[in-house]
Structures are given as structure tokens and as C-alpha cells.
Amino acid sequence: MASLPSDADLSELFTLGYRDSEVADMYGVTRQAVNLRWIQRGLFRYPIASQVVQMLGQLWEVKTSSGAGSHMHSHPCQSLRYYLRSKLGDTLSERQALTALRFESRLRRKGEVLAYDPEAGFGYVKREPSDARLVVRWPAEVPRPTGELEALWSIPETAA
Known part of the structure; x- marks a missing residue:
């Protein structure tokens, strides 16, 4: 089963400007799963x-x-x-x-x-x-x- 990386790694990808869909493709998850994790960490694009x-x-x-x-x-x-x-x-x-x-x-x-x-x-x-x-x-x-x-x-x- 695919899963997202650690919070620290995910935060780094966010800071580097990766889009939800790019991270989702990298880890074999949905873009919605990526977005939810970012929101849970208090990371917002806008x-x-x-x-x-x-x-x-x-x-x-x-x-x-x-x-x-x-x-x-x-x-x-x-x-x-x-x-x-x-x-x-x-x-x-x-x-x-x-x-x-x-x-x-x-x-x-x-x-x-x-x-x-x-x-x-x-x-x-x-x-x-x-x-x-x-x-x-x-x-x-x-x-x-x-x-x-x-x-x-x-x-x-x-x-x-």
C-alpha cells in the first residue's frame, strides 16, 4: 500500500513548490491525500x-x-x-x-x-x-x- 513520506519530507516538498499532483504521483497516492496532509500540518498555498x-x-x-x-x-x-x-x-x-x-x-x-x-x-x-x-x-x-x-x-x- 502506498503512503506519504514523513511530515518533515512532505513539508520540504511543499517549500520547494511541488504541486499536490506531483507529490501524489511520486508516492502513488491521490492528490487529495497530499492536500489533506498539508492542511493538517498547517501548510496552505494561499x-x-x-x-x-x-x-x-x-x-x-x-x-x-x-x-x-x-x-x-x-x-x-x-x-x-x-x-x-x-x-x-x-x-x-x-x-x-x-x-x-x-x-x-x-x-x-x-x-x-x-x-x-x-x-x-x-x-x-x-x-x-x-x-x-x-x-x-x-x-x-x-x-x-x-x-x-x-x-x-x-x-x-x-x-x-
């Missing part, structure tokens, strides 16, 4: 993108089916993810950066926030006074952010 997905998961139980109907892959959610990644200093492609800018511009121009409904998914709704400068309609059962987290989830006072 740490800021992973952090943003984790933050969204702390707010809502977002539908993430692999096929059609995944709320996580809807355009409004992707726009939010790119926006948060840009504020965290992640490197975005030109298209992703433009999507993030358009997201903020839309919220400003139309006076909206992004809301999540477990059945319908993500959608834009009119901003209410309780939303303050947040970019999302904050769930009532989740404590509101303060300090740096509040700044992350908020539209800056002036356009960037």
Missing part, C-alpha cells in the same frame, strides 16, 4: 484566501456544494472575498482587483450591503443605519467586530 474563507465560515454556514448552487462561488460572495483579500494585502490578479474595486464602488453608489440567506444565498440589500460602514449585513447572533476587524469589514470613509 494563506490569505484561506483566512478569508475561514472568516466567512465564522459568520455564516455558507452552502459550499461542489456543483451548481454553491453560495461560496456566487459572484457576490467572490466579490466580497476579493475585497477582503485586497484589504488584507493579498496579491490579486488584475481581474480580481477590479472585482474588489467594483464591489466597494457598488456598495457606495447604491447604498447597499451584502446579506446572506441560507436558502437564497448572497444578495445586495439597502444599507440600514444598524449596518454602519460594514460591507455585510452582520448576523445578529455574532458579536460585531471591533478595532482592526471592524476596519477590515468596513468601507473606508473615503474612496480608495
Whole structure:
């Protein structure tokens, strides 16, 4: 039966930039097995993108089916993810950066926030006074952010 190398050897392969599929081929395992081990070791190819997905998961139980109907892959959610990644200093492609800018511009121009409904998914709704400068309609059962987290989830006072 095929198996992966030691954690130290696997970490070295990760650091050297080997892809999941390359390591899987080297050791006769699936790429999913390689990816799972890397995640278990705290190794992420895209740490800021992973952090943003984790933050969204702390707010809502977002539908993430692999096929059609995944709320996580809807355009409004992707726009939010790119926006948060840009504020965290992640490197975005030109298209992703433009999507993030358009997201903020839309919220400003139309006076909206992004809301999540477990059945319908993500959608834009009119901003209410309780939303303050947040970019999302904050769930009532989740404590509101303060300090740096509040700044992350908020539209800056002036356009960037």
C-alpha cells in the first residue's frame, strides 16, 4: 500500500513548490491525500484566501456544494472575498482587483450591503443605519467586530 513520506519530507516538498499532483504521483497516492496532509500540518498555498474563507465560515454556514448552487462561488460572495483579500494585502490578479474595486464602488453608489440567506444565498440589500460602514449585513447572533476587524469589514470613509 502506498503512503506519504514523513511530515518533515512532505513539508520540504511543499517549500520547494511541488504541486499536490506531483507529490501524489511520486508516492502513488491521490492528490487529495497530499492536500489533506498539508492542511493538517498547517501548510496552505494561499494563506490569505484561506483566512478569508475561514472568516466567512465564522459568520455564516455558507452552502459550499461542489456543483451548481454553491453560495461560496456566487459572484457576490467572490466579490466580497476579493475585497477582503485586497484589504488584507493579498496579491490579486488584475481581474480580481477590479472585482474588489467594483464591489466597494457598488456598495457606495447604491447604498447597499451584502446579506446572506441560507436558502437564497448572497444578495445586495439597502444599507440600514444598524449596518454602519460594514460591507455585510452582520448576523445578529455574532458579536460585531471591533478595532482592526471592524476596519477590515468596513468601507473606508473615503474612496480608495
